[in-house]
Amino acid sequence: MKYILANWKMYLNYEESVNLAKQIKSLDTEDNLIIFPSALAFKEIVSMGFETGAQNVSWAPQGAYTGALSAFLYKEVGAKYALVGHSERRYIFGENNEDVRKKVESCFDVGLTPVVCIGETKEDKDESKTQYRIKKQIMKVFDNLDIGNNKIIIAYEPVWAISHGGEGQPCTPADAEDVMGLIKREILEYTDNEIPILYGGSVDEKNVLSYVALEDCSGVLVGSASTKIDSFTEIIKELSDIN
Numbered sequence: 001m002k003y004i005l006a007n008w009k010m011y012l013n014y015e016e017s018v019n020l021a022k023q024i025k026s027l028d029t030e031d032n033l034i035i036f037p038s039a040l041a042f043k044e045i046v047s048m049g050f051e052t053g054a055q056n057v058s059w060a061p062q063g064a065y066t067g068a069l070s071a072f073l074y075k076e077v078g079a080k081y082a083l084v085g086h087s088e089r090r091y092i093f094g095e096n097n098e099d100v101r102k103k104v105e106s107c108f109d110v111g112l113t114p115v116v117c118i119g120e121t122k123e124d125k126d127e128s129k130t131q132y133r134i135k136k137q138i139m140k141v142f143d144n145l146d147i148g149n150n151k152i153i154i155a156y157e158p159v160w161a162i163s164h165g166g167e168g169q170p171c172t173p174a175d176a177e178d179v180m181g182l183i184k185r186e187i188l189e190y191t192d193n194e195i196p197i198l199y200g201g202s203v204d205e206k207n208v209l210s211y212v213a214l215e216d217c218s219g220v221l222v223g224s225a226s227t228k229i230d231s232f233t234e235i236i237k238e239l240s241d242i243n
């Protein structure tokens with residue numbers, strides 16, 4: 001059984017979200033499907049019986065934080081997961097590794113499972129700094145982190161491989177395998193807990209199996225293709241066939 005995370009980003013309005021969820025509901029999957037809808041469609045998607053996660057949470061639990069939505073507030077309406085440190089949050093909205101760490105801890109405080117996104121930028125890759133970037137991001141998350149009974153998931157998302165409006169340049173499975181192996185080894189420096197590692201970045205129905213076949217890959221984080229019912233149906237079918 002694999003994880004299939006559908007990150008709808010800001011692609012869909014309320015009505016489109018509900019309609020897509022209805023279509024997804026009719027698909028049969030034994031995999032661990034988790035939907036990350038917009039905040040405005042969130043409760044509706046929860047009420048349809050889906051496992052859900054927040055696309056982002058603020059690290060403060062409650063109070064005078066205009067426009068923010070905390071892990072606490074998401075938990076209250078049925079979220080089980082939260083994306084933390086997505087590259088669009090890091091590089092468009094300026095969040096840093098310290099913010100990411102505080103968000104992980106705020107998820108633990110209320111019992112949400114953080115899905116922490118890590119990955120190198122195009123610049124890192126061109127300057128051969130992929131290992132450096134990954135090790136640093138992992139250190140900032142796991143160093144002296146009290147995991148206790150909490151769960152945490154890591155998503156390897158090379159920033160340059162993430163699609164914008166549907167056009168992306170996927171990472172080769174061989175490159176993904178190398179970095180995911182590094183991630184696994186690095187995490188072991190900090191904890192013996194079982195930490196699932198997912199791949200994300202231009203995953204679609206044509207390449208999904210090549211990622212989930214990798215030894216260290218527990219599933220996929222899908223953006224653009226998860227908002228198109230034809231592609232997403234195929235992704236779910238491809239994964240069902242290997243169960």
Ligand code: PGA
Pocket residue numbers: 007157161162163164166168200201202203221222223224225
């Ligand atoms: P993509 O997005 O599948 O559209 O590349 C993945 C992500 O950013 O989580």
